[in-house]
Amino acid sequence: QYEAYNQEKEGAKDCQICHCFPADRKDRDGTKICSQCAEDKKVGQKLPKTEYIAFGKAKIDQLDKIKRDITFFDSKNNKYDAYFAKLISRDNSLPQINNHYYLLYRLYDSNEEKKEEVTNLGIINKFFANHVPLYKDLGHDRRELVEDDQEKNSDSILTFGTLAALSQWENKENKRKGVKRLGLLKADIDRLGLILNRGLRKDVTVSRYLTMSRMIDLFFAGWVEETLSIKYKEIYTVFSGGDDLFLVGPWEKIIEFSKELYENFRSFTIEIANHSLE
Numbered sequence: 001q002y003e004a005y006n007q008e009k010e011g012a013k014d015c016q017i018c019h020c021f022p023a024d025r026k027d028r029d030g031t032k033i034c035s036q037c038a039e040d041k042k043v044g045q046k047l048p049k050t051e052y053i054a055f056g057k058a059k060i061d062q063l064d065k066i067k068r069d070i071t072f073f074d075s076k077n078n079k080y081d082a083y084f085a086k087l088i089s090r091d092n093s094l095p096q097i098n099n100h101y102y103l104l105y106r107l108y109d110s111n112e113e114k115k116e117e118v119t120n121l122g123i124i125n126k127f128f129a130n131h132v133p134l135y136k137d138l139g140h141d142r143r144e145l146v147e148d149d150q151e152k153n154s155d156s157i158l159t160f161g162t163l164a165a166l167s168q169w170e171n172k173e174n175k176r177k178g179v180k181r182l183g184l185l186k187a188d189i190d191r192l193g194l195i196l197n198r199g200l201r202k203d204v205t206v207s208r209y210l211t212m213s214r215m216i217d218l219f220f221a222g223w224v225e226e227t228l229s230i231k232y233k234e235i236y237t238v239f240s241g242g243d244d245l246f247l248v249g250p251w252e253k254i255i256e257f258s259k260e261l262y263e264n265f266r267s268f269t270i271e272i273a274n275h276s277l278e
Contacts, residue, residue: 127222129240183254188244
């Protein structure tokens, strides 16, 4: 994509989102964006409704014939297979194993009973933090606080402007009080590299590293997702998994969740002194 700069006429503009690649298209609101940001936006819109992720591979020259949402290692100079992923909502049928698909992730939700779908693909249940606040989750009294640009369909994702407005409340005179502000929470585990290097000491094995990695991801991808979807529905997940997270929401809700996050992580790690968040 960098070569596109040399091919464009003078005055070509950078992408207005990432400012890394040349803008080669316009978004619906007129924003000039690059193909990478356009793909990221498309994936971001699908993820909240995704129930399965199917992984596949194909020869480079076969990719155009395959419906996919994310593509890996698709350089045209690559003589080997390209890998890709397809996001599947609950309304779509599951793919069968063939020359393309080889693995299926089912995004796990402990609050919902999953029906076993008919497929000959290997299925792996996986926690995945993709909670976003929806208009339908607002009580009728809270819907009066939404901003004018907010779509009011049942499954519409709340805008950041609306999330900021939800920091307000109504007093006895039915007047809105409080300031419209967003809160941001970014956290990760302190000194994780040191913990991995020294914590296991002489008991270092691949299985122990793998178990610890999976348990940490279980907290950030599992506990965080479940807690947001039940108690903090107004908080937006930018990402949460591995050993870190980044969340956006009404400022006072972010503060409340931060306290609960810290307390539960301390309990999860049996309050070991070196295991904390920053």
